[in-house]
Structure formats: C-alpha cells, structure tokens
Amino acid sequence: MIASAYMGMDMPAIVTPAVAISAILIxxxxxxxxxxxxxxxxxxxxxxxxxxxx
Numbered sequence: 001m002i003a004s005a006y007m008g009m010d011m012p013a014i015v016t017p018a019v020a021i022s023a024i025l026i027x028x029x030x031x032x033x034x035x036x037x038x039x040x041x042x043x044x045x046x047x048x049x050x051x052x053x054x
C-alpha cells in the first residue's frame with residue numbers, strides 16, 4: 001500500500017530464511033545483553049549499598 005504511493009511502483013518484500021534467522025539472532029542477542037548487563041552490575045553491589053538508594 002505505502003509503496004504504491006511512490007510513482008505507482010510496487011516494492012515487494014522478499015524475506016529469505018537467512019534474513020529471518022539473522023533478525024531473530026540479533027533480537028535474542030540484544031535481549032540477552034540488555035538483561036545480563038544490569039543483572040551483573042547488581043550482583044557486584046553489596047546488598048547494603050543497593051538498598052541504601054531506594
């Protein structure tokens with residue numbers, strides 16, 4: 001729909017298995033990194049220091 005608004009041309013989206021797998025792997029990698037970084041940072045803190053800022 002949106003592609004047809006540009007000079008009447010159609011722009012088909014071709015999704016190969018390699019592209020789909022790479023997208024899933026990148027999403028998993030981002031999720032793992034965004035979960036492990038704060039967890040590791042919190043694990044390195046002492047419990048007293050962690051509670052003090054709440």
